Amino acid sequence: MLEVTAQAVVLEDAEAPHRVVALLDLFAAETFEVLFRPERIPLPASSGLDLLLAAAVQQALWWEGHILEVVHGLPPDAEPGATPREEYGAGTSLAARDEAKAAELSRSGRPVTAYTVARLRRRYFKDVA
Known part of the structure; x- marks a missing residue:
C-alpha cells in the first residue's frame, strides 16, 4: 500500500505499479486481509x-x-432569548x-x-x- 485517503488506497503489486482502489471495494474483496495492526499512537491533547x-x-x-x-x-452562558x-x-x-x-x-x-x-x-x- 502506497497511500490511503478517506475514500481510496493506492496499491502497488505485480499487476500494476500504482492502482487506485476504493476502500469499499477493498474491504469487500474476499482476498482482503489485515496482516498486522500497529499499536495505536495516543492522540494529541485537544488544546x-x-x-x-x-x-x-x-x-x-x-x-x-x-x-x-x-x-x-x-x-457565552446567556439564557436563550436574552438580550x-x-x-x-x-x-x-x-x-x-x-x-x-x-x-x-x-x-x-x-x-x-x-x-x-x-x-x-x-x-x-x-x-x-
Missing part, C-alpha cells in the same frame, strides 16, 4: 489548555467569557464595548483599561482564527 496550570486555565476562560460578551453582546445590556447592544461600536467592559471590570474590583480589553480581544481572535 493547549491541557498543558497549563488550573489557575491559568480558569483565568483564560474567565477572560474568554468577557471578550465574547464584548464581541457578541451576550456572555444584550444597553452598553453591548446593536449599534454599539467595539471601542465603546471595550470601554464598557473595562469600566464594568474596574467597578467589580478588577481594574483594567479599555486598551487592555481591546488588546486581549484582538489577540483572542488572532489566535482562534
